[in-house]
Amino acid sequence: MENFSLLLHGFALSCTPYNLLMAACGGILGILVGAMPGIGSLLGCALLLPLTFKMNATSAIIMLAAIYYGNMYGGAFSAILLNIPGDSPAIMTAMDGYPLTQKGRPGAALFTANMASFFGGTIGILILTFLGTALADIGLMFGPSEMVAVMILSLSSISWLLGDSPSKGMIATMLGIIIATIGLDGATGMPRFTFGNISLLSGIQLVPLVIGVFGFSQVMQMFAKKEKDVSELRDKKLRLRDAVITKKEAAECAPTIARSGVLGTIVGILPGSGATISAFLCYIMNKKVSKRGKEFGSGIPEGVAASEAANNSAAAGAFAPLLALGIPGSGTAAVLLSGLMMWGLTPGPQLFTEQSDFCWGLISSMYVGNILCLAMAMAVIPLLVRLISVPSKLISPVVVVLCFIGAFAASNEMTNIYIMLIGGLLGYFMNKYEYPTSPMLLAFVLTPTIEKNLYRAFMTNNGSASLFWTKPITVCLLAVTAILMLAPQVMRAVKARRK
Incomplete structure (x- = not known):
């Protein structure tokens, strides 16, 4: 009250x-x-x-x-x-x-x-x-x-999210993880997958990648x-x-x-x-x-x-x-x-x-x-x-301009334009060959958080992994993960046995 x-x-x-x-x-x-x-x-x-x-x-x-x-x-x-x-x-x-x-x-x-x-x-x-x-x-x-x-x-x-094609979904997921690891390593400060490009040291930003995968690829599909x-x-x-x-x-x-x-x-x-x-x-x-x-x-x-x-x-x-x-x-x-x-x-x-x-x-x-x-x-x-x-012949140029403006506005860098264009090509071919984009983006979003907190967990515990089986909340969450991953297999086995 x-x-x-x-x-x-x-x-x-x-x-x-x-x-x-x-x-x-x-x-x-x-x-x-x-x-x-x-x-x-x-x-x-x-x-x-x-x-x-x-x-x-x-x-x-x-x-x-x-x-x-x-x-x-x-x-x-x-x-x-x-x-x-x-x-x-x-x-x-x-x-x-x-x-x-x-x-x-x-x-x-x-x-x-x-x-x-x-x-x-x-x-x-x-x-x-x-x-x-x-x-x-x-x-x-x-x-x-x-x-x-x-x-x-x-x-x-x-x-x-994988639907009827788990293999394609897992490939998309692994691609998202790889893209997320581009840039400086959070623990050692060493560059990863930058190929000597200074602009990639800060990693791939989510906004230009998303604009490319969703927006620019859509324009390409419009013309196709x-x-x-x-x-x-x-x-x-x-x-x-x-x-x-x-x-x-x-x-x-x-x-x-x-x-x-x-x-x-x-x-x-x-x-x-x-x-x-x-x-x-x-x-x-x-x-x-x-x-x-x-x-x-x-x-x-x-x-x-x-x-x-x-x-x-x-x-x-x-x-x-x-x-x-x-x-x-x-x-x-x-x-x-x-x-x-x-x-x-x-x-x-x-x-x-x-x-x-x-x-x-x-x-x-x-x-x-x-x-x-x-x-x-x-x-x-x-x-x-x-x-x-x-009509599409009028809306398509507007969408393209919005894609370029949105990608550049994310951090005012030309690198984001290139990321958007590459993301557009990636999204176009993934859609064309029926590879799901959502697992890739989810993996891209989650990977940096996992990596950052994993480093912190080891640093706060002197490099020991004991935190993952001594803290009650952590153990419960990992147990739920294991159950969710095993449950479909168990249910499938039970149904097969009943038949």
Whole structure:
């Protein structure tokens, strides 16, 4: 009840006209930034941080927080309509969102993404409100060995994405691991697979690779298979009421959103995880447990809901360790942490008692900002879906320009342009010969986290591997991994014996 009364006091602060304006401005900027490929929440918050220098701390963090979760809404737009994820968390949204667009249902994909973002974010904010400090303490229990176990569990779940061709899926997975190891070795500082190229010392960035694999390869496919271009849909009437999904689809999406909302918040709280890993894990989990799991990736609203609910809830969950412990869970949270310090605030357990107006004003503003983002995102659906009516000979050059701009904007380096082009060729030939791209990208995302935490685990234990069988959480997670890997084999043997 104490939290509830503090939350009501926070609403009195966040619902002042000025703070409402800041939340609305942050939401609009976040949606716009999210829809622009290559910018993302990290670069967006970093670029817009100077706008808050002359604001008071509460109004400033309300605006930056709105930019953060507004970006989660906007990232889905280009992923669904153009197959170019606006930010890395939207990678999994494109898996079902773009196929829905090709089926002539772009409005349904956008509607599902917006509603899943809203409800997933609301679940994350509710958990943050009532369990934030407690979950932050639990997140602190996850050291290097526990994070390695979590990532191994995630990596083992790639088998759920492989479908009917495990051999091709494993080849794609190994390719993702190899690409992720390009750059400097985290332990020795020695270059790996750079072939003397100084630009590769920092490794391959995710954003230009994703833009190439999804966006640029799609343009190549447009020219190769003109008869399957989305311009076939240009004569279809597109109205807002056509965007609403059916009751059956809504009923199927509801449990998916609930699962992704809870798991996404938990993953967002873990240090170093972030919305990208949350979207991958929740998509995989729902693909495994959903009744329509085998249809994920073919273009169903449930697949869009799984990803979008996850990344929005993770964005909310990231504030728990940030405020309660001063530990940023992602790069964007690190930018927000620098803002807090700039305003003279020290994150930690005492922040909720010494600066309660600030903390509860921020949390309450997230409820209001989430509603504002939903309203703005829903309002632009009729305008966005008109992109589908543009002929391919006009939309293709625009997509190519967006690919180049997005890849370059990731770090303002020409190397990213080359990575995007190579990624486009790679994505084109993988799709042509039916090699799945999602296992490659998941392996690419998870490998650096595994490697970094594995080094830390050995360094903190004098080179001994005993951490992996002496820590209870680590042992439990590794046991779950073993069970999940062995279960399909056991079930297959049992069915064969029964026959």
